[in-house]
Amino acid sequence: MVPGGKATASPPLGPALGPLGVNIGMVIAEINKKTAAFNGMQVPIKLHVDTDTKKFEVEVGTPTASALILKEAAVEKGSGNPKEDKIADLKIEQIIKIAKMKEDALMGKSLKDRVKEVIGTCNSMGVMVEGKQASEAIKDVNSGTYDGEISQEKTELTAEELKELEAEKQKLAAEVEKRRESYLATAKQIIDSMPGKARGEIKAKLVEAGVPTLIINELLPVSGAAPAGAAPTAEAPKKAEEKQEE
Numbered sequence: 001m002v003p004g005g006k007a008t009a010s011p012p013l014g015p016a017l018g019p020l021g022v023n024i025g026m027v028i029a030e031i032n033k034k035t036a037a038f039n040g041m042q043v044p045i046k047l048h049v050d051t052d053t054k055k056f057e058v059e060v061g062t063p064t065a066s067a068l069i070l071k072e073a074a075v076e077k078g079s080g081n082p083k084e085d086k087i088a089d090l091k092i093e094q095i096i097k098i099a100k101m102k103e104d105a106l107m108g109k110s111l112k113d114r115v116k117e118v119i120g121t122c123n124s125m126g127v128m129v130e131g132k133q134a135s136e137a138i139k140d141v142n143s144g145t146y147d148g149e150i151s152q153e154k155t156e157l158t159a160e161e162l163k164e165l166e167a168e169k170q171k172l173a174a175e176v177e178k179r180r181e182s183y184l185a186t187a188k189q190i191i192d193s194m195p196g197k198a199r200g201e202i203k204a205k206l207v208e209a210g211v212p213t214l215i216i217n218e219l220l221p222v223s224g225a226a227p228a229g230a231a232p233t234a235e236a237p238k239k240a241e242e243k244q245e246e
Contacts, residue, residue: 009025079125087125187209
């Protein structure tokens with residue numbers, strides 16, 4: 001795995017090339033040339049070397065579907081709460097582009113089937129397609145809504161469409177942050193109302209209130225400790241006294 005367009009002779013690549021006797025600089029240059037389109041992503045490569053002639057060939061694989069989705073969406077990671085928090089919206093052309101790039105790695109026999117596979121991955125990442133939940137977008141694909149784009153293998157977007165997607169991403173980010181602040185306020189209120197209670201008991205209340213697991217883990221310390229700001233339980237000092245007496 002190498003960073004697209006930015007491979008270097010540092011480990012692990014350099015030490016692996018050294019014993020082969022090839023021109024490392026030329027190999028690195030060829031790798032970066034062939035992976036330049038995947039800037040910002042980890043790309044799988046295979047290097048075939050003839051140890052007699054020192055000739056080499058770089059074979060470039062494609063990043064995972066999820067990595068390509070993040071690239072198209074221009075976000076760093078998927079949603080931690082994909083059912084509720086949507087982080088981006090993609091056009092069907094972008095889905096087709098990814099499906100074509102991953103053609104050899106996907107199970108679908110037709111481009112339409114592969115498009116549905118990519119949309120399925122979007123669903124688990126909190127990425128919408130054409131302004132809809134990914135599951136709804138798959139229904140549209142099944143009904144033939146995008147047959148024209150798929151048959152034409154359309155992959156390009158206009159500058160205006162890209163601008164609209166960026167605006168939608170910013171809107172979604174604001175909505176996610178607003179929900180997060182609401183959950184934080186609810187969680188802190190519950191925690192403050194349960195001083196000295198066991199972590200499991202507090203967690204149960206937070207879950208009951210609908211607070212996402214990510215926020216629960218953020219606000220509650222590791223298992224067995226009281227939450228920040230909570231009063232210590234009576235058991236802790238008692239056990240400490242018993243230990244001193246022993």
